[in-house]
Amino acid sequence: MSLLSLNNVSVAYDKNVILKDFNLNVEKGELLSLLGPSGCGKTTTLRLIAGFLQASGGQFIFDGKDYSQVPINKRHFGFVFQNYALFPHLSIFENVAFGLRQRKVDRKEIEKRVKHMLEVVSLSGFEKRFPAELSGGQRQRVAIARALVIKPDLLLFDEPLSNLDANLRVTMRVEIRRIQQELGITTVYVSHDQEECFSISDKVAILNKGVIEQLDQPKTIYKYPKTEFVARFIGFNNFIQCRQREEHETHLTFFTEQEKFEVQKNAGTTSTRALKLAIRPDNIVIEKCRTGSGGTPGHRDNTLTGQVKISTFLGRSYQYEVDTSLGTFQVNREMEMPFSTGDRVILIFPKEKLVLVD
């Protein structure tokens, strides 16, 4: 059984419904990320779990008990806020010690645990400082230490790294993952940075307008997005809507009005009746059209002819927007021999790179 289950919960601000019949299960010891665009309800979900918000319906089970009526201060969850929410009038030591003092832990023990936790986040020697006297990254580590020192049953992170610079972000996320695994604390992590989520999570849930579109291991999501939204979100910018499909032993065949695409069977194709294909801009092969303009080249499956509409220099590669009979496709290609606007090209869609999405 899952450590935490949200069953059909609903949350609304006034009349504005944010989560409706929302379901989420988190297993003991795992780090699960909620990933999604701004305003999709990530923070709302996290606040609901923490108890800052009340659900208007459904069930909230934690460790086998109904938690929906348990007050915030009895939940024993650690929360790391997006803006850290350190107590500005208390020293770093007192900030970290706050939770222990509420639990009436004795003086010596508090001293020991706070010292140790500050060591873990590499902030020994900062005890006497005040939050205003720390850098963003240091504050963030204090916030983590403050949440961890109470040995919470569940750790909740709300975009803890969003205010840091790129380098520190990478260091800190490795750190967070290390501490989380070392202490084995079940964690729900919110972010809208894909790389961050994919790199530290056991599982990722992609949220769209208060609905989980897909919950899987990072690798699975990256390779086999299930829906168009997820596919788009993780960079599959090209879609082909088909009308019909045929199943074969090793592959599936899809038909549009005039074209035919073969898709190799894989983990992502087994359980769906979808008719939409998706592919990343990096995976489309682009070649110069050999026959002159006008005449159709010997038409093969998994190809489209088209004309370069826009060519953008991206540094390491070029990005082309190519107009075809099935719409505009985005293609990336390494530098050598760039095409120019107006060139006629052939797009090849390798059958092992096409995925099916709803």
Added chain:
Amino acid sequence: MKKSIAYLLMLPGLLFLVFFMVVPLLFTVSSTLVQQGHFSFDGYLAFFKDQYFIEILFNTLKVSLITTLMCIFISFPAAYYISKLRTRKKTILIGLAVFPLLTSAIVRSFSWMIILGKKGILNTLLLHLHIINEPINILYTPTAMIIGLVHLFLPLMIISLIGVMENISDDLVQAAESLGASRFTAFRKIVFPLCIPGLVVGSILVFVGSLTAYTTPALLGGKQQVISVFLYQNAMTLNDWYAASIIATIMIAITFIVIGFMNLAARKLNPKG
């Protein structure tokens, strides 16, 4: 270069303050310390030996203290509520809270006379409701004076408190609660200490304001003497400018002592305020 421009910009204000405040103040204070050409402290000693003056002094301090405390108690919940509101409603409520500041103290005192008088609105109402059988005496008592002063200075306290409370984010309270603190503990250990700077500023404004207020005590307090009225009588009625200067100096001293004391308390309660 930049610095000299900064000083230049400060000059008009500085000159104004020096000539119209610092210099007269020095004259006032020094005049109280000289008697028949000699330095002397006798004027002050005489005052502090005078039972009547001591009584007035304590009365004034008592009234100011009660006014300040009342303002704190009334303002705190109101300010907390207003600070949690969103823009539109907040603007309206702050406007309403500040509105009394826009009317003169005299007008407000007369309003209270109409309300609190023997045949005033309050007595008429209570008599009609048979809550009392005879009109009660509120006007021309310390109570009336305190009511008037609280009304006069409430906006200052509310504004000071809203100023600090606005900057206390809900996250802090929620952080405290998620760390195991009850609502009350979160308030006591987080919200309240963070309000202290505003509380101190508000208290200083209200206390010093009450201490030096003239119109309201004079109109509502009746025979009840406070130090500012006493000062006025000495200067204008008795034409005893020496005594008036001494009273003024004592008032200034009290003001400084109060401010110093408040700041000390603030530092104790909120080291990072």
